[in-house]
Amino acid sequence: MSANGWLQFVAFSIVLGLTVKPVGIYLARVLEGQRTWLDPILRPIERLTYKLCGVNAEREMNWRQYAFAMLGFSAVTMVLTYIIERGQAVLPWNPQHMTGVGADLAWNTAASFTTNTNWQFYTGESTMSYLTQMAGLATHNFFSAAVGIVVAIALVRAIKRTQSDTIGNFWVDTTRTLLYILLPASIIYAVLLVALGVPQNLHAYTVAHTLEGRTQTIAQGPVASQEAIKMLGTNGGGFFNANSAHPFENPTPFTNFLQILSIFIIPAGLTYTLGRMTGSPGHGWAVFAAMYLLFAAGFGVLYWAEAHPHPLIHGAGQTLTASAPGGNMEGKEVRNGIAESALFATITTDASCGAVNGMHDSFTPLGGLIPLTNIMLGEVVFGGVGAGLYGMLIFVVQAVFIAGLMVGRTPEYLGKKIESYDVKMAMLYVLIFPLIILSLTAVFVLLPNVGLGTTNNSGPHGLSEILYAFTSGAGNNGSALAGLGPNWWYNITLGWDMLIGRFLMMIPVLALAGNLAQKKSVPPSPGTFPVNTPLFTVLLTGVVLILGALTFFPALSLGPILEHLLLKSGQLF
């Protein structure tokens, strides 16, 4: 580890911290329907959208209607993506004449992008046409991000409301999120990325004649426009197979810095939005603090692990010098080195982004443990746009419930009594996740040809590859231990894994929102556990860690932890 590496972490933290309040305020203004400075341009477009789609913007929805609209929209977008993938051979913007995507892969990819996972069982530059990338995949980066944000906002709104049957209008929330937040931010960001070297064109691939007289076909395309929303929407689906490790997606250390910042910027801002919309800014910051603690801890361990030399390699410069990063450089890019690769890997899995700037499969065992653990904790460390906030609010409900049990009073949260139904919904959310991950992993490990036969590495790391796949799918992350080979079974099963991990977990959240909205507000009493104190931050962090650790520790000990111990004792596979 180097002082410079830690300085990069500090610089990142400061810049992130400075964005929280302005971003949070803007998000709140948009989602509370207030005026923004973009109104003169966007308000007419917003009105036209409602008119063309037959949306009555005046009408609010109860939680069931909200959930149904959310599911309907997601289902239709998923079907459209499937159709575009299958038919890309005859559709326009296909200069490389890509053939139609196979049925199982098209299903997997459609599910993957609809759920904000962006798991990729394909090599983008040799599988997808430009039209598919733009209109089939990048659109979901917008849509799924918006859906995540509006579900979180519906929950926040419900906490604030009293004796209300409704939690907002799904179409209004989604339209405003798309038009006022994601679109302007993406346009500015995409142009900035081009200025820094990311390609943006619709040309056929270029054939270059290299200095040594060979030919090299250079894949490119509309990369920057996809890259911008891929990071801002915590989607993570790369234009190229190598994702943000590819110099065309992430050409310089500065673009790398922008990319990690843009993963966290909306989720971190949403903590401020939470405080502002519920009228308790201190609570927003307490949640931010819990997230930041978990983020810093994860980075520390991952950076430390990756800066270590390989124990069985001799004769190479594996220690830090002034002009070489040392450490584990397999699967990492020179321009990023160890520190920025560790920072990226921590952030992409704290959030549900899943973009990678280095190959997690080649991380040291303990370095690889951190991304996996981050996803297993539910991606609540800032988390996916919206999904991170509502995930963390589920843990907040658990935390105040536990605090209530300790003092023997009915728990309250921001004036709402937390009762049996609320805790049940919160538990449902917490239980669905490990249930699906662990059971699917177990099944695939037991199927020799389908599961174990497809791993790129054997021994405990092979288990890690399978475990990581189902964790990443259910967590809607999309990063991978990418050595895992695709097959029909994985395509189908991971598709369901992602859909369940997204929508089955959103429904308890919306049910909780519906229930909270109709409650009366009770004034705080001396027995109320305050949710804006350092004590609350510590309790919340503890709840996240304990629930995650209790659930997944056995599986982790058979994967990365065992691999670490065996490697240290000189055992290879």
Added chain:
Amino acid sequence: MSTASAISSSISTKAATEKEHSVWRTSIRFTLLMTLAFGIAYPLFVTGIAGALFPHKAAGSLIEQNGQIVGSELLSQGFASDRYFHPRPSAAGNGYDATSSGGSNLAQSNTKLVQRMQGDIDKLAAENPGHLVPIDAVTTSGSGLDPDITPDNAYFQARRVAKARGMTEQQLNVLIRQNTQARTFGLLGEPRVNVLDLNIALDAAK
């Protein structure tokens, strides 16, 4: 004051009890409209601006020599001859395949990785005895197209290149220094040398 907040304060109980306007119809219209806006109009708009403002970068930072494209400044290409500096080993396709980016995805505990690295180390050590082999020279990058090597790696190779070209190591060290990029703002990333740029400079220097 817009609609949403006006409603949120006024509507508290009964809302939307009558049959909702078909969710499916709204979903289909909304999806088609938004796909046109975000899937077609948005990327084309960005493409237009990008091509107008930054034509070289928007087209992939291609380098032309004598009217022929020799590669992209951002992507590594294979160099095998002793007369050139070599990029990092590549796991993209059959090596440096810019239509099949990717890493080796070999685990640290994989025998294949350790054998490959140790084999490369032993080979390179013979080229420049008494020096530690730079780690980036024996590890594949994440993309397989990493255009850069560490300055350590460039200085390590200078001896071989000098011999093949009949130049002195000092001459090459000057070239390397000229082609070394520092950390961005003195802070971000790592110092690095772009192999294609360096080799083009080398050909120009002879």
